[in-house]
Amino acid sequence: MNDLLLLLLGIVGLFAVGCSIALLSLGKMIDQYPAGDETRRTRSISSPIETTKISVAVFWGLFFVGSWAVLQETRFLLILGITTLFAICLFMFTALAFSFAVLSTMRGRRKQTEIPVLQLTPDSPPISAPLPGPAQAADVVIRKRYNNPISDFMLNALLKKD
DSSP states (O other): OHHHHHHHHHHHHHHHHHHHHHHHHHHHHHHHSOOSOOSSOOOSTTSHHHHHHHHHHHHHHHHHHHHHHHTSSSHHHHHHHHHHHHHHHHHHHHHHHHHHHHHHHHHHHHHOOOOOOOOOOTTSOOOOOOOSSSOOOOOOOOOOOOOOHHHHHHHHHHHOOO
């Protein structure tokens, strides 16, 4: 049983090394990606590279705790170690997927130009169904457009047709 556990720890360790390197490089790429006005940006512990370094350090701390627990003889610590290793592997998958999503979103925003918006103005003809009875003047709908890139991105993602 211990031979199988050592083999699995080795496989998880190789996975962890590769994913840690990939996550740190993605964090660095996201942090150095040109986002426009860099003068107002403050680099602190919440910047992408620092947060990535902290998360990788926590990952490795939990990896060593889980590895130690797996190698113990008691059943409780074995289960605790396997659960810890499984949880941190899921954490690493999630962190990598999130980093790839953030990087692709940043690249997509850079390539994206002005988003066309369907806007009815007083110059356009009113769109309305004919009502029975006397003809009424249809109200013209005017949509005020705010410059909010996050909600625009979310709205475009919801309305996107492939």
